[in-house]
Amino acid sequence: MNRRQALSAVGALLGGTIIGANYFLSGCKPTGKKAAAGFTADDIALLDEVGETIIPTSADSPGAKAAMIGEFMRTIVNDCYTDNQQKAFTEGVTQLQRSCRERFGKDFISLSPDQKKELATTLDKEAKALNSSDEYKKRRLAYDSLQANWVRSEESSNDFGASHLKDEYPPHYFTMIKQLTIWGYFTSEVGMTKALRYIETPGRFDGAYPYKKGDKAWGIGGFFG
Amino acid sequence: MADNNTYDAIVIGSGISGGWAAKELTEKGLKVIMLERGRNIEHVKDYVNATKGTWEFAHRGTKTRQMMKDYPVLNRDYPLNETNLDWWVNEKESPYTEIKRFDWFRGYHVGGRSLMWGRQSWRWADQDFEANAKEGIAIDWPVRYKEIAPWYDHVEKFAGISGNRDGIPHLPDGQFMPPMEMTVVEKDVAARIKEIYKGQRHMIIGRTANITEPLPGRTNCQYRDKCWLGCPFGAYFSTQSSTLPAAMRTGNLTLRPWSIVTRILYDKDKKRATGVEVLDAESNQTYEYKGKIIFLNASTLNSAWVLMNSATDVWPEGLGSSSGQLGHNLMDHHIGGATMGVVEGYEDKYTYGRRANGIYIPRYRNMFGERRDYLRGFGYQGAGMRGRGAQPAEMLAIGLDLKEALTEPGPWTMFVGGFGETLPYHDNRVTLDKTKKDKWGLNVLAIDAAIKDNEKKMRIDMANDAKEMLERSGLKNVTGIPFGEPVLGRGIHEMGTARMGADAQTSVLNKWNQVWDAPNVFVTDGSFMASANCVNPSLTYMAFTARAADHAVSELKKQNL
Numbered sequence: 001m002n003r004r005q006a007l008s009a010v011g012a013l014l015g016g017t018i019i020g021a022n023y024f025l026s027g028c029k030p031t032g033k034k035a036a037a038g039f040t041a042d043d044i045a046l047l048d049e050v051g052e053t054i055i056p057t058s059a060d061s062p063g064a065k066a067a068m069i070g071e072f073m074r075t076i077v078n079d080c081y082t083d084n085q086q087k088a089f090t091e092g093v094t095q096l097q098r099s100c101r102e103r104f105g106k107d108f109i110s111l112s113p114d115q116k117k118e119l120a121t122t123l124d125k126e127a128k129a130l131n132s133s134d135e136y137k138k139r140r141l142a143y144d145s146l147q148a149n150w151v152r153s154e155e156s157s158n159d160f161g162a163s164h165l166k167d168e169y170p171p172h173y174f175t176m177i178k179q180l181t182i183w184g185y186f187t188s189e190v191g192m193t194k195a196l197r198y199i200e201t202p203g204r205f206d207g208a209y210p211y212k213k214g215d216k217a218w219g220i221g222g223f224f225g
Numbered sequence: 226m227a228d229n230n231t232y233d234a235i236v237i238g239s240g241i242s243g244g245w246a247a248k249e250l251t252e253k254g255l256k257v258i259m260l261e262r263g264r265n266i267e268h269v270k271d272y273v274n275a276t277k278g279t280w281e282f283a284h285r286g287t288k289t290r291q292m293m294k295d296y297p298v299l300n301r302d303y304p305l306n307e308t309n310l311d312w313w314v315n316e317k318e319s320p321y322t323e324i325k326r327f328d329w330f331r332g333y334h335v336g337g338r339s340l341m342w343g344r345q346s347w348r349w350a351d352q353d354f355e356a357n358a359k360e361g362i363a364i365d366w367p368v369r370y371k372e373i374a375p376w377y378d379h380v381e382k383f384a385g386i387s388g389n390r391d392g393i394p395h396l397p398d399g400q401f402m403p404p405m406e407m408t409v410v411e412k413d414v415a416a417r418i419k420e421i422y423k424g425q426r427h428m429i430i431g432r433t434a435n436i437t438e439p440l441p442g443r444t445n446c447q448y449r450d451k452c453w454l455g456c457p458f459g460a461y462f463s464t465q466s467s468t469l470p471a472a473m474r475t476g477n478l479t480l481r482p483w484s485i486v487t488r489i490l491y492d493k494d495k496k497r498a499t500g501v502e503v504l505d506a507e508s509n510q511t512y513e514y515k516g517k518i519i520f521l522n523a524s525t526l527n528s529a530w531v532l533m534n535s536a537t538d539v540w541p542e543g544l545g546s547s548s549g550q551l552g553h554n555l556m557d558h559h560i561g562g563a564t565m566g567v568v569e570g571y572e573d574k575y576t577y578g579r580r581a582n583g584i585y586i587p588r589y590r591n592m593f594g595e596r597r598d599y600l601r602g603f604g605y606q607g608a609g610m611r612g613r614g615a616q617p618a619e620m621l622a623i624g625l626d627l628k629e630a631l632t633e634p635g636p637w638t639m640f641v642g643g644f645g646e647t648l649p650y651h652d653n654r655v656t657l658d659k660t661k662k663d664k665w666g667l668n669v670l671a672i673d674a675a676i677k678d679n680e681k682k683m684r685i686d687m688a689n690d691a692k693e694m695l696e697r698s699g700l701k702n703v704t705g706i707p708f709g710e711p712v713l714g715r716g717i718h719e720m721g722t723a724r725m726g727a728d729a730q731t732s733v734l735n736k737w738n739q740v741w742d743a744p745n746v747f748v749t750d751g752s753f754m755a756s757a758n759c760v761n762p763s764l765t766y767m768a769f770t771a772r773a774a775d776h777a778v779s780e781l782k783k784q785n786l
Contacts, residue, residue: 053623053624054627055623055627055628056624058628058629075284076284079284079289079290080284080289080290117624121622121623121624124622124623125622128619159297160301160328160712161298161300161301163709163710178623183285186631187285187286188280189278191280192280198278199578201447201449202447202577202578203447203448204448204578205405205406205448205576205577205579205580206406206578207406207407207408207411207412207576208409208576209577210575211574211575212573213572215634216633217613218579218613220450220579220613
């Protein structure tokens with residue numbers, strides 16, 4: 001595939017929008033303000049645990065923690081997220097801890113594996129419900145229309161890049177954590193070479209290569225192979 | 226090495242066509258200096274990201290907010306990314322003015338966009354060279370297929386084009402290396418299209434400047450799909466992998482990076498160019514280089530810029546402006562009609578290797594006696610591949626089941642996207658914006674171009690046909706992919722601005738790419754194009770460049786220049 005093809009193919013592959021992966025959304029309005037997404041070591045450790053719960057270690061490959069998923073989330077949220085998304089993400093991390101304490105009376109990191117899975121599953125359901133709720137869609141539409149106004153006003157003064165810089169209304173915070181985990185894991189070294197199959201220099205191409213159920217998919221590395 | 230800044234020939238620009246000019250002229254014994262406005266990039270040695278894994282990029286290849294801020298134009302489409310950012314032009318140093326939106330994606334360095342290009346390589350046919358004359362559009366091409374065919378042969382053999390001899394009359398076969406393989410699904414869809422459309426529509430493997438057999442100093446394609454990071458195997462055609470080493474081997478080439486040509490020096494008595502003025506991009510010093518002939522290969526818009534800044538004492542609008550056509554007739558391919566669908570079955574088949582090539586559906590509209598409500602046509606590029614993820618991630622919960630599902634291959638999907646012909650409109654043009662300066666205090670270009678009615682009508686077919694073809698071929702969930710505004714520039718196939726033609730009254734160049742007003746100046750990048758066709762244009766620039774170089778040397782020997 002060439003670049004222009006990959007552009008579209010990857011969108012379908014990962015099943016929709018990924019925040020921070022700007023090939024599929026306009027992403028970040030670069031206001032120039034440095035984001036105050038202050039991730040503490042505890043935050044990173046927490047995100048490692050949440051990530052590991054989303055993509056756990058299995059018989060043949062390590063999970064998201066081994067892919068340093070907390071560190072990855074910090075990098076992407078700080079460098080690629082818009083202010084709006086950063087705010088939603090960091091507030092979400094606080095909210096996650098609060099939900100955890102309300103439910104179990106302790107921090108996520110101290111939960112048993114079953115409890116971690118239980119909470120993450122609950123949050124995943126909560127996120128899906130929110131993202132598809134009429135209330136959320138209404139707020140999102142209203143936000144989008146404000147952004148569209150901004151784009152129109154920029155374009156009227158010949159700033160033709162505006163449509164690619166507009167901000168995006170964030171989904172539920174757990175959706176962001178899950179998307180970052182999946183993206184980060186399957187583009188990490190362990191994800192690509194252990195959970196998936198990876199050959200740096202294939203040397204040939206076979207368009208009808210035998211496949212049997214259970215064979216792993218190729219790691220093609222997300223956006224740029 | 227010539228003395229006193231004097232050479233037989235000066236080549237301005239080191240991209241696809243400049244590299245070819247340097248190779249052809251040096252191999253014919255001329256002492257040549259090739260001037261490149263940007264930095265040097267050495268083959269293999271400077272491909273610093275070529276062997277990195279995705280995980281070695283902090284943002285896994287994607288763009289950051291800082292990059293979006295620094296590259297507001299590049300940000301409008303796929304080129305803005307972390308992996309080869311240094312190869313795209315610094316927009317702050319080199320701005321331009323958009324009277325209408327025009328996405329201009331540039332590479333200012335040795336090799337130019339030959340390092341990042343898409344590599345699809347297609348010949349034109351007679352119907353393409355004849356269309357302007359038959360339809361009364363703009364002016365006739367002064368060249369027909371049979372004149373350029375031997376030069377297509379010449380450049381294909383050297384550059385190394387892999388492709389299948391498909392026997393399609395309006396997409397002539399060439400000197401191909403063995404084709405890359407189509408996937409099992411592409412073969413299936415290709416057979417259906419052939420049957421459904423009774424041999425009038427084809428789906429064929431892309432003809433690409435990736436070699437499938439070794440050439441001297443170059444290894445055949447290793448199917449890594451990392452071409453635009455630079456290929457350590459030299460498996461795709463670029464100035465660095467192909468024309469530059471050939472030119473260097475002659476001992477006749479001097480390559481000078483950091484050399485912005487600010488104007489061509491013109492002797493109005495002799496009606497000849499005498500050399501060029503160069504601004505050293507690092508030192509800001511000005512130099513002059515003298516030459517008997519000049520090849521202008523600065524890329525379409527920048528070649529127009531150089532001409533507009535030259536011989537202004539004779540022609541205020543610049544060298545080549547006497548026809549009133551310099552800067553006009555700017556074209557690009559308008560891209561759109563991106564469509565995708567799922568191919569059921571073939572669960573026991575997969576792919577091995579990452580093929581940096583796809584399929585092609587050549588033009589079929591306004592052919593075979595058909596007449597649409599617009600002129601010309603479009604082709605599609607695409608691919609049929611097996612994705613990853615048994616189910617979309619958003620449908621799944623969390624935990625081992627999610628991991629397992631995303632570790633399996635997904636269904637086969639097919640994607641196509643159209644490249645449409647843009648007609649040459651006189652009012653699609655570039656001019657000098659004398660109110661804005663670049664980093665070096667030079668005037669910048671103002672671009673004023675847009676698609677018109679013909680292209681807008683064509684785009685309706687482009688979107689509908691893709692859907693229809695995929696659906697009739699049995700694909701499921703066929704959906705159009707929003708591709709954004711149909712703005713020019715996004716095709717990254719700028720053409721026109723110094724078209725060739727039969728006479729000096731209506732064209733900037735003659736049929737040998739010589740400026741009518743200065744026959745020792747040859748313009749052989751995309752600016753000479755009198756129409757755009759719908760196929761990727763670089764192979765045609767190569768062929769015309771080699772032909773022009775041959776003519777130039779022959780004219781030099783006859784002392785006509």
